[in-house]
Amino acid sequence: MSGRLFVIGLGPGNANQVTPEASQAVAEAEFFYGYKPYVDRLDLKPHQTRIASDNREELARAKEAIVKASEGHAVAVVSGGDPGVFAMAAAVCEAIEDGPAEWRDIDLQIVPGVTAMLAVAARAGAPLGHDFCAISLSDNLKPWDLIELRLLAAAGAGFVVALYNPISKSRPWQLGRAFEALAAVLPGTTPVIFGRAAGRPDERINVAALAFARAEMADMATCVIIGSPETRVIKRDGKPALIYTPRSATGRRE
Amino acid sequence: MSGRLFVIGLGPGNANQVTPEASQAVAEAEFFYGYKPYVDRLDLKPHQTRIASDNREELARAKEAIVKASEGHAVAVVSGGDPGVFAMAAAVCEAIEDGPAEWRDIDLQIVPGVTAMLAVAARAGAPLGHDFCAISLSDNLKPWDLIELRLLAAAGAGFVVALYNPISKSRPWQLGRAFEALAAVLPGTTPVIFGRAAGRPDERINVAALAFARAEMADMATCVIIGSPETRVIKRDGKPALIYTPRSATGRRE
Numbered sequence: 001m002s003g004r005l006f007v008i009g010l011g012p013g014n015a016n017q018v019t020p021e022a023s024q025a026v027a028e029a030e031f032f033y034g035y036k037p038y039v040d041r042l043d044l045k046p047h048q049t050r051i052a053s054d055n056r057e058e059l060a061r062a063k064e065a066i067v068k069a070s071e072g073h074a075v076a077v078v079s080g081g082d083p084g085v086f087a088m089a090a091a092v093c094e095a096i097e098d099g100p101a102e103w104r105d106i107d108l109q110i111v112p113g114v115t116a117m118l119a120v121a122a123r124a125g126a127p128l129g130h131d132f133c134a135i136s137l138s139d140n141l142k143p144w145d146l147i148e149l150r151l152l153a154a155a156g157a158g159f160v161v162a163l164y165n166p167i168s169k170s171r172p173w174q175l176g177r178a179f180e181a182l183a184a185v186l187p188g189t190t191p192v193i194f195g196r197a198a199g200r201p202d203e204r205i206n207v208a209a210l211a212f213a214r215a216e217m218a219d220m221a222t223c224v225i226i227g228s229p230e231t232r233v234i235k236r237d238g239k240p241a242l243i244y245t246p247r248s249a250t251g252r253r254e
Numbered sequence: 255m256s257g258r259l260f261v262i263g264l265g266p267g268n269a270n271q272v273t274p275e276a277s278q279a280v281a282e283a284e285f286f287y288g289y290k291p292y293v294d295r296l297d298l299k300p301h302q303t304r305i306a307s308d309n310r311e312e313l314a315r316a317k318e319a320i321v322k323a324s325e326g327h328a329v330a331v332v333s334g335g336d337p338g339v340f341a342m343a344a345a346v347c348e349a350i351e352d353g354p355a356e357w358r359d360i361d362l363q364i365v366p367g368v369t370a371m372l373a374v375a376a377r378a379g380a381p382l383g384h385d386f387c388a389i390s391l392s393d394n395l396k397p398w399d400l401i402e403l404r405l406l407a408a409a410g411a412g413f414v415v416a417l418y419n420p421i422s423k424s425r426p427w428q429l430g431r432a433f434e435a436l437a438a439v440l441p442g443t444t445p446v447i448f449g450r451a452a453g454r455p456d457e458r459i460n461v462a463a464l465a466f467a468r469a470e471m472a473d474m475a476t477c478v479i480i481g482s483p484e485t486r487v488i489k490r491d492g493k494p495a496l497i498y499t500p501r502s503a504t505g506r507r508e
Contacts, residue, residue: 019272089380089498118367122263122365125343128338130344133387142505150413159408237358239359
């Protein structure tokens with residue numbers, strides 16, 4: 001087993017937010033596995049090969065990449081953002097655990113990246129400035145009841161909540177239901193940030209109060225950040241408001 | 255008000271994990287404010303000036319930097335990791351909200367970075383592969399009871415928990431107390447990752463089962479990641495174990 005397997009985070013989409021470490025790993029690999037929009041971002045040389053696949057095929061993609069690496073190749077699995085946050089690193093680990101024993105010997109290097117919530121937060125101010133959590137809203141791999149339980153536990157305890165995979169064609173109602181559930185435990189004035197393509201030319205950052213937040217404000221490439229009762233909004237003339245969560249917290253509700 | 259204020263995330267410490275966007279912002283600024291170990295990392299030109307300060311002086315530092323920018327300079331406030339995660343972006347927003355009205359006109363650019371938990375997770379496997387939260391264990395700016403409530407709410411709902419600021423000379427007992435509290439709601443076999451200086455030459459990643467986790471395994475530069483009941487450990491011959499949290503979750507306890 002002489003191959004290498006990189007699992008690379010390409011950041012939120014702006015080439016200036018790809019770390020030099022990720023760029024070096026891309027330069028070293030020969031075969032690139034990933035969800036099509038991510039492998040399409042790569043600027044490859046003639047000897048490098050893209051193997052794009054659909055999303056929801058993470059485990060099959062991970063296995064295919066490991067097999068290729070086990071044949072002695074330098075292989076990369078690429079994710080947008082950070083590969084460890086609702087992305088390919090867990091799928092690769094899962095494949096290794098379930099696969100033949102020799103897969104455990106593979107030379108595996110996971111390269112972190114700027115995950116979407118950090119890029120969105122940076123454009124909005126500092127909404128993640130205090131305790132926060134990240135929840136995938138996809139109920140493809142976990143029951144909806146568990147998602148709702150986690151939303152309520154987190155918001156009820158004062159965490160800011162970042163939602164990944166908020167909505168898709170096959171999951172149209174979940175985000176609206178999440179807003180309804182959260183409205184029962186959070187003030188209607190709580191700011192909700194809809195961040196899409198942060199740092200890219202087509203960036204779109206919108207803010208709505210929770211009482212007016214609607215699922216249609218998001219698409220599958222949006223990261224949604226819901227403030228805590230302590231999150232604040234600073235209005236600015238001629239500029240978007242700054243949203244931030246103070247470093248200090250009392251835990252008291254206003 | 256013609257100055258500019260950058261709030262820059264320098265990543266976990268490895269120069270290869272600083273984004274090109276952050277490097278460009280560093281190249282553009284003239285004055286650099288930050289906690290000494292972070293400004294010491296910068297490779298500056300003769301016309302660029304460091305103004306280092308102690309930690310726990312975030313608000314004073316933020317105000318000083320804004321004043322300098324309001325005098326027409328290009329000013330940078332630097333943080334390790336990501337500036338929006340328990341770092342300077344929230345302090346800068348707080349200063350702007352409390353300061354004179356003209357501070358709201360400042361040209362503010364927040365540059366995200368790879369935050370510590372992502373770098374530590376990448377070295378350990380994919381412990382943040384499913385829902386997770388980040389909690390600052392410092393009770394300088396929030397009451398300990400609130401921290402304990404959040405720990406229990408998060409672990410009880412199945413989140414993986416990343417702890418920032420786990421311990422310091424002035425806060426010696428909090429991490430041990432956190433482990434005790436978590437041991438009441440999590441299996442003793444739950445993996446706890448102690449990640450220090452991830453990606454740097456002096457990197458140290460240790461793993462202990464929660465029942466054997468001790469506060470002495472961390473220092474103030476450590477990020478501690480506590481698994482959920484679903485987090486798995488893959489043993490490997492001659493290599494550190496891979497720790498990951500599967501993409502799917504049932505919410506059932508074993």
